Amino acid sequence: MSVTSAAGFSASGIAAGIRSSGKLDLALVVNTGPHRTAAGVFTSNRVKAAPVRWSEHVLAGGELAAVVLNSGGANACTGSEGYRDTVATAARTAASLGVPPGQVAVCSTGLIGQRLPMPALLVGVDAAASALSTAGGEAAAQAIMTTDVRPKNTHVRSAHFSLGGMAKGAGMLAPSLATMLCVLTTDAVVEPATLDKALREATRLTFDRLDSDGCMSTNDTVLLLASGASGHQPSITSFTDALTAACQDLATQLLADAEGATKDISITVASAASEADALEVGRSIARSALLKCALFGNDANWGRVLAAIGTTRAQFDSERLDVAINDVWVCRSSTAAASRSTVNLTEREVRIQVDLHSGIEQATIWTNDLSLAYVHENSAYSS
Amino acid sequence: MSVTSAAGFSASGIAAGIRSSGKLDLALVVNTGPHRTAAGVFTSNRVKAAPVRWSEHVLAGGELAAVVLNSGGANACTGSEGYRDTVATAARTAASLGVPPGQVAVCSTGLIGQRLPMPALLVGVDAAASALSTAGGEAAAQAIMTTDVRPKNTHVRSAHFSLGGMAKGAGMLAPSLATMLCVLTTDAVVEPATLDKALREATRLTFDRLDSDGCMSTNDTVLLLASGASGHQPSITSFTDALTAACQDLATQLLADAEGATKDISITVASAASEADALEVGRSIARSALLKCALFGNDANWGRVLAAIGTTRAQFDSERLDVAINDVWVCRSSTAAASRSTVNLTEREVRIQVDLHSGIEQATIWTNDLSLAYVHENSAYSS
The missing domain is CATH 3.60.70.12 (L-amino peptidase D-ALA esterase/amidase)
Incomplete structure (x- = not known):
């Protein structure tokens, strides 16, 4: 092929x-x-x-x-x-x-x-x-x-x-x-x-x-x-x-094959008012350096997800956000739900799901974690 | 005090x-x-x-x-x-x-x-x-x-x-x-x-x-x-x-005192058509993970600066951008000028200057490099 x-x-x-x-x-x-x-x-x-x-x-x-x-x-x-x-x-x-x-x-x-x-x-x-x-x-x-x-x-x-x-x-x-x-x-x-x-x-x-x-x-x-x-x-x-x-x-x-990545992360934003909203929220999460570091450290830090969602203009009620990491709903109605310690993050594949409760559209963004190897590789790239 | x-x-x-x-x-x-x-x-x-x-x-x-x-x-x-x-x-x-x-x-x-x-x-x-x-x-x-x-x-x-x-x-x-x-x-x-x-x-x-x-x-x-x-x-x-x-x-x-930082970076965008343009360009440069890794590695990679400027909606001619790093104009008219190897990046303070040749406004944004310690600290934050 x-x-x-x-x-x-x-x-x-x-x-x-x-x-x-x-x-x-x-x-x-x-x-x-x-x-x-x-x-x-x-x-x-x-x-x-x-x-x-x-x-x-x-x-x-x-x-x-x-x-x-x-x-x-x-x-x-x-x-x-x-x-x-x-x-x-x-x-x-x-x-x-x-x-x-x-x-x-x-x-x-x-x-x-x-x-x-x-x-x-x-x-x-x-x-x-x-x-x-x-x-x-x-x-x-x-x-x-x-x-x-x-x-x-x-x-x-x-x-x-x-x-x-x-x-x-x-x-x-x-x-x-x-x-x-x-x-x-x-x-x-x-x-x-x-x-x-x-x-x-x-x-x-x-x-x-x-x-x-x-x-x-x-x-x-x-x-x-x-x-x-x-x-x-x-x-x-x-x-x-x-x-x-x-x-x-x-x-x-x-x-x-992304540089230095140890996780392949899919971020699916569902129940959005529009596909554009779902994409904006997904990209915002994908760009949180703090979340990407946390996932590199196998830490299901869903607070970083909510902080990223809050920076967008998408339609949502800030008291009604749900977040799952690897199918464990660690956040319901914008507060802690299942214990983050029950999330298994040992595999390379990580699935983040967000429910905005604002419509019927959805979209998925793919990203990687932010690892020590990424920094190392890009600090020595042109030398 | x-x-x-x-x-x-x-x-x-x-x-x-x-x-x-x-x-x-x-x-x-x-x-x-x-x-x-x-x-x-x-x-x-x-x-x-x-x-x-x-x-x-x-x-x-x-x-x-x-x-x-x-x-x-x-x-x-x-x-x-x-x-x-x-x-x-x-x-x-x-x-x-x-x-x-x-x-x-x-x-x-x-x-x-x-x-x-x-x-x-x-x-x-x-x-x-x-x-x-x-x-x-x-x-x-x-x-x-x-x-x-x-x-x-x-x-x-x-x-x-x-x-x-x-x-x-x-x-x-x-x-x-x-x-x-x-x-x-x-x-x-x-x-x-x-x-x-x-x-x-x-x-x-x-x-x-x-x-x-x-x-x-x-x-x-x-x-x-x-x-x-x-x-x-x-x-x-x-x-x-x-x-x-x-x-x-x-x-x-x-x-x-920023987490894990080894560089304090000021980004001054001058000759902008508006202060908003100068700020948009400055923030875009400040958010380039690739540039921040390069500076952590003491690499005056000005190509990363131009790539970041190009993502903005600010007014500029893409053939007329000038960039200095620590007062060395490594890029003039969007092409290589002084050799990047002449830039001294051993100090903690790094000054990036961008000239947009589009007006008289300017603004400065401050940021840090992206270091191994930043990733380490934030991958272990909540554990």
Whole structure:
């Protein structure tokens, strides 16, 4: 299972010397057709990396022939020179593949504020083009890893079409979009407008609901390429369902590999007056540093949950909040209920449920604990 | 220097047995007049502790004879029983002192969700009343400490009047108001409306600009009591200036004692289109877990600053941002300038300057780094 699991795609991952470690650092994904339909969603950070601005621009045409991705540098905050580096990367890729430069998206990940080593990168593009193979998806997924411990791949099969995908991301996971690069592929026949709509819906329900550390990246990119190689045109519903499953699979892998995390925490806010209320409350809880430290310490400190809920504008009665941690209702009507000592927090998975008693909507946000390893890893990141 | 440094006040701090450690845990501050003018500001958290709701209620009368404060329990999320505990505490204090219960404010700090040990607390109130003294301010400041390492006291002297004060707070420092209790006293003659206006202005410029860990408390309270014992009525300007100095002194002490912090970080955002823009950008930077980890690791990772700025709605051109860390302009026009390796981060004090090139307003936010000790302390807080 990988980005080449869907028919009509080849990929490669090579070591171009961008990373001093000598690890794989350049990936190429090519759509061999017959169609080249594509859609993308990007970080909402106003400080956008050069490759994000370029890829948004080329996506306006609705077609992509290839995506070239590098680790070892984000090419963010690199000025007009950095943008020219991205354009040169797309141009070299286009020349190697014999496709228009305006159909080549570029993704970069790594440290902000440093230029990429362009001579090595451009030679690497040619090498990556030579290494393309329908079995190259796994190498591509490895080449985009930064602090990721494991590569993330997915494959969702429907009766008449297939979806493949890869992602990277470990720190800086926050909406909208985690710090992540993600390339999804499908051999379904999909109209451009449908592809765009399906991708926005799938990311809204999956990646946008990961909030690992509240930090929003400059480089987040999710691209979806459709080759049409299956010859089958699914309904928008069945296509969106399969795409959402692929995104959820990758999102779960991102959460499980978050920097230094020892807990995977789901926060489900129910009986909300609106989905927006449920999301606001869920995100507020997911961003409580004090709660995340408490859970790292296996402490079912529900007072931290109530303090976080109280900072929101959601509709609720502050005397009628219920909170369960791992199915034990430790707080009923905003006061202590079952003893917190009865909550078993020894497993990695933690489920927090909040009942707002204000309506019928609900939403789930996923986050991690705040651990000693997170601080350690991020205090030594760029050194 | 303490809460009894202003004429017309006595105080005490005793061990009532609320904390199992046997430390001082109950404080009393009494205004001996001739005036009893008072003002207060409280947490904007919608989940408010019982003592906050009670004290907001009694402050509506504009007069306070006394403030009774306990550590060892926040009396938050304790339902109607918890509220009755607060009322009983005020009533017992009033009876001990011979003042109206409606002129006694109550403050509590400690773990959320547990009832206070009322028999011990009520006996303690009588003992605290017996121990009142014009030299009791320092004991009072010790009795309200929780995870604080040091007590926080202040004394600001003007030509004709004086201000005293004490505060507690170490974790959960966030706007609006840090997790803190603060009692300020003055012997100036001040009208109720002036007192309220001066307190709101002073807290807006000091406590509200501390953002240690982005977590907003259920119990934050700042009270200001004026005895009029000096017989002098200062202008609102000179009174507000002196009050702001007292609040700034206490705010600086809170920052220096923040849980696990190894850096005191000031973030000054200049050339903003509005003060609100400068504050939004400053708070966004102060809440970047990734930046705070980097500074803990002595890493001048300015890319984290730009990523944080990009999440705001403030007016700026994303290609024209300048950032200095400890006076080294590591980022000019949103790209690398002076080498980050030239930034000296060995001192506790860190100064971050941001130039938005969008106007003439500016504001400063104070925060701390995110350290291994912060995670350790908060993962073991309630156990």
